Amino acid sequence: MVKHFVRLEWKSFLRSASFGKSLAIKILMGFLALYFIAIFLSIGVFLYPALKKAMPDADPLQVVNNVLFYWVLFDLIFRFFFQKLPVMVVKPLLTLPIKRSKIINYVLGKSSLSFFNFLPLFAIIPFGVTLIIEGYPALSVVTWMVTMFIIVLIINFLNFIIESFSAQAEMSFLPIILIVASLYGLNYFSIISFSKLFSDGINAIYEIPVLIVIPILILLGTYLYNFKLLKKKLFLDAGLKAKVKEVQASNLEWTKSFGDIAPFMQLDLKLIWRNKRTKSSVWMLLIGLLYGLFFYPQPQFQNEFWLYPFVGVFSTGIFLINFGQFIPAWDSGYYKLLMSQNIKYEQYLKSKFTLMALSVAILFVLGIPYVFLGWEILLAHFVAAIYNVGVNTHVILYGGSFNRKKIDLSQKAAFNYQGTGAVQWLIGIPLLLLPMGLFTAFYFLVGFEMACLILAALGIVGIVFHQKLMKIIAAKYLESKHKMIAAFNQDN
Amino acid sequence: MITTYNISKKYNNNVVLNIESLDIPKGQSFGLVGNNGAGKTTYFSLLLDLIQPTTGYIKNNNIQVNESEAWKPFTSAFIDESFLIGYLTPEEYFYFIGELRNQNKADVDALVSQFEDFFHGEILNQKKYLRDLSKGNQKKVGIVAALIGNPEVVILDEPFANLDPTTQIRLKGIVKDLAEKQGVTVLISSHDLLHVTDVCERIVVLEKGEIVKDLVTNAATLKELEAHFSN
Numbered sequence: 001m002v003k004h005f006v007r008l009e010w011k012s013f014l015r016s017a018s019f020g021k022s023l024a025i026k027i028l029m030g031f032l033a034l035y036f037i038a039i040f041l042s043i044g045v046f047l048y049p050a051l052k053k054a055m056p057d058a059d060p061l062q063v064v065n066n067v068l069f070y071w072v073l074f075d076l077i078f079r080f081f082f083q084k085l086p087v088m089v090v091k092p093l094l095t096l097p098i099k100r101s102k103i104i105n106y107v108l109g110k111s112s113l114s115f116f117n118f119l120p121l122f123a124i125i126p127f128g129v130t131l132i133i134e135g136y137p138a139l140s141v142v143t144w145m146v147t148m149f150i151i152v153l154i155i156n157f158l159n160f161i162i163e164s165f166s167a168q169a170e171m172s173f174l175p176i177i178l179i180v181a182s183l184y185g186l187n188y189f190s191i192i193s194f195s196k197l198f199s200d201g202i203n204a205i206y207e208i209p210v211l212i213v214i215p216i217l218i219l220l221g222t223y224l225y226n227f228k229l230l231k232k233k234l235f236l237d238a239g240l241k242a243k244v245k246e247v248q249a250s251n252l253e254w255t256k257s258f259g260d261i262a263p264f265m266q267l268d269l270k271l272i273w274r275n276k277r278t279k280s281s282v283w284m285l286l287i288g289l290l291y292g293l294f295f296y297p298q299p300q301f302q303n304e305f306w307l308y309p310f311v312g313v314f315s316t317g318i319f320l321i322n323f324g325q326f327i328p329a330w331d332s333g334y335y336k337l338l339m340s341q342n343i344k345y346e347q348y349l350k351s352k353f354t355l356m357a358l359s360v361a362i363l364f365v366l367g368i369p370y371v372f373l374g375w376e377i378l379l380a381h382f383v384a385a386i387y388n389v390g391v392n393t394h395v396i397l398y399g400g401s402f403n404r405k406k407i408d409l410s411q412k413a414a415f416n417y418q419g420t421g422a423v424q425w426l427i428g429i430p431l432l433l434l435p436m437g438l439f440t441a442f443y444f445l446v447g448f449e450m451a452c453l454i455l456a457a458l459g460i461v462g463i464v465f466h467q468k469l470m471k472i473i474a475a476k477y478l479e480s481k482h483k484m485i486a487a488f489n490q491d492n
Numbered sequence: 493m494i495t496t497y498n499i500s501k502k503y504n505n506n507v508v509l510n511i512e513s514l515d516i517p518k519g520q521s522f523g524l525v526g527n528n529g530a531g532k533t534t535y536f537s538l539l540l541d542l543i544q545p546t547t548g549y550i551k552n553n554n555i556q557v558n559e560s561e562a563w564k565p566f567t568s569a570f571i572d573e574s575f576l577i578g579y580l581t582p583e584e585y586f587y588f589i590g591e592l593r594n595q596n597k598a599d600v601d602a603l604v605s606q607f608e609d610f611f612h613g614e615i616l617n618q619k620k621y622l623r624d625l626s627k628g629n630q631k632k633v634g635i636v637a638a639l640i641g642n643p644e645v646v647i648l649d650e651p652f653a654n655l656d657p658t659t660q661i662r663l664k665g666i667v668k669d670l671a672e673k674q675g676v677t678v679l680i681s682s683h684d685l686l687h688v689t690d691v692c693e694r695i696v697v698l699e700k701g702e703i704v705k706d707l708v709t710n711a712a713t714l715k716e717l718e719a720h721f722s723n
Contacts, residue, residue, distance in 0.1 A: 263591040267577070274579040274621070337575040340540045341592045342564040409579065482544050489574070 044126030069195035143209040157222035264351035275409040281322040288318025312384025319359035324396035332488035345474040390462025399427040401476040404487035493518040499548035509701040521671035523692030524681040530698040532681040569647035570634035578623030593641025
């Protein structure tokens, strides 16, 4: 039976849509994985000497044990957003003669093979080995390492328990934030010192290895609890049924002031707000807005003016980039409908343009407080905003006519590369690198103000020729209409 | 109303449709029958300019569909679920289609209210998105949306599939009414021989992309079709 499960899993991996994705993305994901492995490995290898150097009096193992609590909290939050229990895949198995308990064990067992669980090992093992080399008692260190891995697995299963309870809630991420925040708060204000309790516990296991049965029992407990939860849910009308949310409609009458593009704007706003994948691009606005704070306050960037427009383009254009790069794939699910209706491509595209231009304006206005960090920043953001509206919107719309990848709107957003093709990566060059390169060149040749003027001028040229550019773009879309319909008709 | 001239569609030298000529007069209720892969959906897709013909062309009210878009205002269709916008409610979807076809909310409401029986209380005011409706209910929404804006040509691909018996009977009434009383040209494809013979004045049988029968419906048609498909 296990053999069958493994074979199914292997096939789903080989034949999955993401496996068939372009090589570039696979390589990128591979690099991401390698990158994290490298980080954890270097933590594992260098942690001991680093701690020894930083705190010569303290025992590195003690220091690590003291902060373990915070790692657990962080890991819980991280997993909550990125790791999901793959229950949906078992639907076709339900009617086959397989015991339910076997299916549940399979799902839970599979979850323990997640990359998230193996990653910490890259830090735990080298650190443990260093400890043994440094003369710590081998048996105790091995027990410590095993305990660490058990804790990782406990977090793994604990996460699913939290998820199953918070899934019903409207703001599903609130419970986890509350739990973690209150644990952290209780600890921080020393009401209950969890970090102390935690490190005492680990120390006790380190001293008396037999105590390892306690975390093992906890692990078993979380596993069995998950088992119980899943057993209740493994029915079509319970956990396996997709949730139906009640609609909260708004009439969006204000879009009427945009004239003939109003129906499309309403549609786009609903598209953004009612689908998981697009909704996340709204949250990205916040990241874009605060992006400057990573750069500007740091002393080493204080006089690096050439960097400002890059931050500006990114900060005011984050929605433009996020939303724009998947035009018209957002509408791929009903593209045939749009194409058989009495609409003009120009109206359709103009609605997207208006949304993107509005977002740039709003983000610029919200970013005005950056002026407290220097007037140059505001100026750079202003010209970047003009450049975004005048040049980048048109470039990204034009790039969209090469879009041939369908997007399934119901899929979740994080780490979802569906709809991404080579064009989406190439388009980043004119979008971000070109303005930055131009600016840098003029900055070093003539100066900051002149470089700003050049960017602004480019943007204004784009705005002046807006009508003409839109005609060209619409013609391009019309030309590739049939190719797009055929491509969007395919299920990856 | 719809004239087909030597149209053919090939995929990698594989001919999926080849119709020398086919004339559908205004106000006719026209049925297209055939097994899977006979070319029914291909023909409808060509008619809507969703795919490009390999040779030939189709004229809709004297407008060549792959050259001009002027046929769009008086033509509407429901081919499959990809004609629905999953994240809208049925009402929002009707209004959206209405706006594209120059109908205001009151016009749309007036039209949609005629179909209350057809909806059987499961569509309007349900506070549900289209993606959360059952297949059959999605189909009802798509069919009614195709009737918004007084189209002169209505194209429905497999309208009876997935519908419950009551709704099938009501749909037959709607289609008959469109063709007989309102002079709308209705094109329907179906696997259900009984339903097409009930509804359509004329039935064309496609086989491997070619027209093999072109019948004016009468009492003997059903028998004839059954005989044709049983061997």
